[in-house]
Amino acid sequence: MSRIEPSDVARVATLARLALSQDEIAAMTRDLEQMLDYVAALDRLDTQDVEPTAHSFELPTPLRPDRAVPPLDPEIALGNAPEREGTAFLVPKVLEEGG
Amino acid sequence: MQDHTDLSWEWVIGLEVHTHLKTESKLFSPAPVVYGAEPNHAVHPIDLALPGVLPVLNERVVELAIRLGLAIHGTVNPVSVFARKNYFYPDLPKGYQISQFEDPIVSDGWLEIEPEVRGQAKKKAAAGGGGRRRIGITRAHIEEDAGKSIHDVAIAGREDSCIDLNRAGVPLLEIVSEPDMRTAAEASAYLRALRSILRYIGVSDADMEKGQFRCDANVSVRPRGSRELGTRTEIKNLNSFVHVEEAIEAEARRQIELIEDGGTVVQATMGFDPVRRRTSVQRLKENSDDYRYFPDPDLIPLRIEADRIEAVRASLPELPDEKRSRFGSEYGLSDYDAGVLTANRELAAFFEETAKACGSPKAAANWLTRDLLRELRERDVELEETSLTPAILASLIRLVEDGRLTARSAAELFPDLVSDGGDPEVLMRERGLEAVSDAGAIDGLVDQVVEAHPDVVQQIREGDDKPLNFLMGKVMQASRGKAVPAQVRKTLIARIRS
Amino acid sequence: MAKADSLLAGDLSDLRGALDRRDCSAVELVQASLDAMDARADLAAIVFRRDEAALTEAEAADERIASGKPASPLDGLPVVLKDNIVQAGEPATCASRILEGYVSPFDSGVVERLQRAGAIVVGRANLDEFAMGSSTENSIHGPSRNPWDPERACGGSSGGSAAAVAAGLVPLAFGSDTGGSIRQPASFCGVVGFKPTYGRVSRWGLVAYASSLDQIGPFARRVADCALALEAVGGHDDRDSTSLPEVVPPLRSRLDGDVSGLVVGLPKEYFAPEGAQPGVLARVREAIGVLEGEGVRFVEISLPHTAYTIATYYIIATAEASSNLARFDGVRYGRRAEHPKDLLDLYERSRSEGFGAEVKRRILLGTYVLSAGYYDAYYVKAQKVRTLIRRDFEAAFGECDAILTPTTPETAFALGAKAGDPLSMYLSDVYTVSANLAGLPALSVPCGFVDGMPVGLQLLGKPLDEATILRIGDAFERRTDHHRQSPPGPPGSPGTD
Structure with missing residues (x-):
């Protein structure tokens, strides 16, 4: 049985940048627990020597020639922007460097 | 440090x-x-x-x-x-x-x-x-x-x-x-x-x-002699060689001080303040x-x-360390010269062409590692931005090797060749820098100097060779640097000993 | 106009003939389609329309047809796209608040090919938010309804596309199928739904749910129309690294009704009596009888890992989805929370307000199975079981040319029936997900009714061998008339029977 705590859900929600209410966390804890119990069935299978499948078939590696195309018109690039300044997207102040 | x-x-x-x-x-x-x-x-x-x-x-x-x-x-x-x-x-x-x-x-x-x-x-x-x-x-x-x-x-x-x-x-x-x-x-x-x-x-x-x-x-x-790794920190986004060195110095010292004061290093991302030369925990x-x-x-x-790998391998230029050892064995260069010349692909190619054209790899190496690099540094330019070519440098070297141009005169011509190129031989004639190797002319200069410094000559005759260079210098000066030094020396010794 | 209206309920070859004979014009056909959308607004199948652009394009199609040079067999024919397949200048909400107001600046590969073929996109069809669901109830546009019974779900996630074809709004629609999202609604709505081999149709411009499983495919009223659709939109696309290099072979020319000598496998795990509604199994068995009469030989096969497909699917699909949906952050496009107090707040509120409950649930599950300490136990494990499932099919196809199963365990359920029970909703994909996990082509064909609701049979083919399952489906159609049944007209309309 998978034991999943509301704190696990809260941790995962933070990773996924979802803000959940206490009620949502409770409901999601229940749902996730049910799903994890269900998928635990896979543990019955011995997959020690089985290769994982990422895609259904082996395909040749597609490569693109190194040729540039004209960039997107900035007005189109910014066309859906919720907030912009000039041709930059605007967000609340970014504090620290990313990973 | x-x-x-x-x-x-x-x-x-x-x-x-x-x-x-x-x-x-x-x-x-x-x-x-x-x-x-x-x-x-x-x-x-x-x-x-x-x-x-x-x-x-x-x-x-x-x-x-x-x-x-x-x-x-x-x-x-x-x-x-x-x-x-x-x-x-x-x-x-x-x-x-x-x-x-x-x-x-x-x-x-x-x-x-x-x-x-x-x-x-x-x-x-x-x-x-x-x-x-x-x-x-x-x-x-x-x-x-x-x-x-x-x-x-x-x-x-x-x-x-x-x-x-x-x-x-x-x-x-x-x-x-x-x-x-x-x-x-x-x-x-x-x-x-x-x-x-x-x-x-x-x-x-x-x-x-x-x-x-x-x-x-x-x-x-870690304590010297220990094989275990200490806890490490990561200093992010160092954007110059100087900062890399300074940041590492600062961070290693910070860690040592911390440990010596009884603390422990924690895994962290560090930032470096280049003004204060200090690292601090960022995250x-x-x-x-x-x-x-x-x-x-x-x-x-x-x-x-x-x-695919083989095709890339075939298209690769000779790598710096391969080239470096070849320069040692093929041209008899010192490890230092070979290292300097191969640090830059253009310079290495320039050297090889020059060496081939003049037949004197060591001279070519000297000109490039000493004179040329100094010029580049002083002018803050790249080799490609100068007018010097392997042919020009080779011709300059040959003039020296043939005794038609003294090293001093060659050094005088060199900066202009770097700036403007041109034929060293023509330039040499125009400026009247052709080496004086004519025996009569040198004899005359040597006579003048010997006569002007009888006491020095006497000193040498008594067995002290040291002042010989002083007399050499005087002769060279009188020739305005154009006399071939080896010939001057020979003539001078013969004249004193006679 | 009456002519065009009645034609819309027919198949593509009827429409083609009518256009080429000038019995009706493309403009009339498109107008009839737009009118039908008005008449069946109650179904909530269509969420955006292109009235003006579609009519303009229809005029151009009429000119090509008049000059005797139609661009393709699809020239001048109205189609709809699931609202997760982008078209330049058009919205693509994916039924999500987070993409409200978004306008795509570029065309999907499918749209480019449809336009080249002269087909006219008249509208965009409803779906479960980001294609996550089996009922088309998880939508900001409201639930779509099943034309056969408006109180029932039309299936999902491509429910709007299925309902649009079933209700005669268009003869052809496109959807996407990640775990059955074309076949299940096709089955629920009594139309043909076709998921080609993974990689056959470019995913360029399909808003990703689970990249290693997603595949675009058509809905139509005839198997031959699905074959034509794949001929038109299939084939390699340089912009999709998972696009197959193989050329789509001619498919319609193979549909000659002759299926004698073909061997079709019946996986015993899919026919377990406790697994499906008895009526559904009865219809499928009748269909087997029909095909036997045509000379098909049926053999029992086993797909031993069938019981693990749903678990495998939900781990892989949600893991990929959790990452695919990270781009919806309110920074560059889409809905942004108002007055964010800082960056984290902007992210968390934009996403929490923008995504519906089912999407959040899957993002959380997917994030969990990828997170430190769980990755091997869940994600890698599921990928290994995926290998076992794939091998089941490789072994089975050593014994047969195609596999026949029910498409779904039951007919369309009532709206709201499964809303509070995510796992039971997931389990309704039990017969369809394996084709996605193994990348196989799969077709759902109407095979009768239970209590007035359509039943579908599913045909699974070998990778790249769409031709065989289309051939079997087409032969079945030739011997039956299920596909000629039409749902009742709009509420209150005269002459519905």
Whole structure:
């Protein structure tokens, strides 16, 4: 049985940048627990020597020639922007460097 | 500088270098790679992560990564896998970075460094044939760069950041060294060697000012003699060689002081303040750094056939260390000269052409390593920006070797040849610098000098050879540097002894 | 106009003939389609329309047809796209608040090929938010309704596309199928739904749910029309690294009704009496009888890992989805929370307000199975079981040319019936997910009714062998008239029977 705590859900929600209410966390804890119990069935299978499948078939590696195309018109690039300044997207102040 | 009197601690340094690859288009999108464009003027829907876009790998990137792999004596893996590194950041449009994680394209390489040595150590190193060391390279993998957040723009009374995605998706190689370096000077030498190779084989322009070559340093300290690694910290975004050295010095000292005061080092990301020359904790490494790497389902594993690797190998130029040892054996150059000449591909080629044309490799090496490099330094220009050609330099060398031009006159002509080129022989005649080797003329000059300094002559005759150089100088002066020194010397000795 | 209206309920070859004979014009056909959308607004099948653009394009099609040079057999024919397949200048909400107001600046590969073929996109069809669901109830546009019974679900996630074809709004629609999202609604709505081999149709411009499973495919009233649709939109696309290099072979020319000598496998795990509604199994068995009469030989086969498909699917699909949906962050496009107090707040509120409960649930599950300490136990494990499932099919196809199963365990359920029970909703994909995990082509064909609701049979083919399952489906159609049944007209309309 998978034991999943509301704190696990809260941790995962933070990773996924979802803000959940206490009620949502409770409901999601229940749902996730049910799903994890269900998928635990896979543990019955011995997959020690089985290769994982990422895609259904082996395909040749597609490569693109190194040729540039004209960039997107900035007005189109910014066309859906919720907030912009000039041709930059605007967000609340970014504090620290990313990973 | 590392305090070598402190013998109780050993520093352990590993470096992660991010270098932009020299391509026309981005890693997974056909947007152009440009520097200095207006925000979001070099983007494609793929770089904006618009709904429905998909990545396709740039073939040139694969070739450049193979080139680097071969140049650092690494293994180019037949299968490498692109993985998603998931985290949220406004300059990361997809919410994940496509990188390589468990299966990088290159593993297990190395390169040799020669740390810049100072003072006492220099003499020792020179005498001992060099302090060359092999630094292991754990891996090199392909990944995409992020965009830029431009901070501190005050708009409508509140502080916001502007996001520019021109850089998002620019191809990078992340090159991770083993923790093999023990001093800041070694770290800096490693970076210089790596940058030189990257440029040499055309993989990257590696211009630090343009952000094309960035370095993170992992630093730990341990009691000398210990085999265990200490807790390491990572200093991020060091953007000049000087900063790399200073930051490592500062961080190693901080750690040592901390431990000696009874504290412990914690895993952290450090920032470096170049003004105060201090490192400080920027962010603790927490368990929340959970990047949820998994193979990118939009991409197929990268399979590289052996013949592709061989084709790249065949197209590779001779590598600096190969060339260096060949220069030693083929031209009889000193290790130092060979090293200087092969540090730069253009200079090495210039040398070889000059040596062939004049038949005197040692003279060519001397001119290039001494005179030319000094000129370049003083003028702050590149070799290609001068008017000097191998033919010109060879002709100058031949004039000297044939005794038609003295070294001093040649040195006088050289700066003009660097600036304006031209035929050294013509220039020599125009300026009346042809060497005086005519026996009569030299005899006359020697007679004058001997007569003017009878006491010195007497001193020599009594067995003290030291003042001979003084007389030589006087004769040369009288010839305005044009007399052939060997002939002057011979004549002078004959005249005194007669 | 009456002519065009009645034609819309026919199949593509009827429409083609009518256009080429000038019995009706493309403009009339498109107008009839737009009128039908008005008349069946109650179904909530269509969420955006292109009235003006479609009519303009129809005029151009009419000119080509008049000059005797139609661009393709699809020239002048109205089609709809699931609202997760982008078209330049058009919205693509994916039924999500987070993409409200978004306009795509570029065309999907499918749209490019449809336009080249002269087909006219008249509108965009409803779906479960980001294609996550089996009922088309998880939508900001409201639930779509089943034309056969408006109180029932039309299936999902491509429910709007299925309902549009079933109700005669268009003869052809496109959807996407990640775990059955074309076949299940096709079955619920009594139309043909076709998921080609993974990689056959470009995913360029399909808003990703689970990249290694997603595949675009058509809905139509005839198997032959699905074959024609794949001929038109299938084939390699350089912009999709998972696009197959193989050329799509001619498919319609293979539909000659002759299926004698073909061997079709019946996986015993899919016919377990406790697994499906008895009526559904009865219809499928009748269909087997029909095909036997045509000379098909049926053999029992086993797909031993069938019991693990749903678990495998939900781990892989949610893991990929959790990452695919990270781009919806309110920074560059889409809905942004108002007055964010800082960056984290912007992210968390934009996403929490923008995504519905089912999407959040799957993002959380997917994030969990990828997170540190769980990755090997869940994600890698599921990928390994995926290998076992794939091998089951490889072994089975050693014994047969195609596999026949029910498409779904039951007919369309009532709206709201499964809303509070995510797992039971997931389990309704039990017969369809394996084709996605193994990348196989799969077809759902109407095979009768239970209590007035349509039943579908599913045909699974070998990778790249769409031709065989289309051939079997077409032969079945030739011997039956299920596909000629039409649902009742709009509420209150005269002459509905």
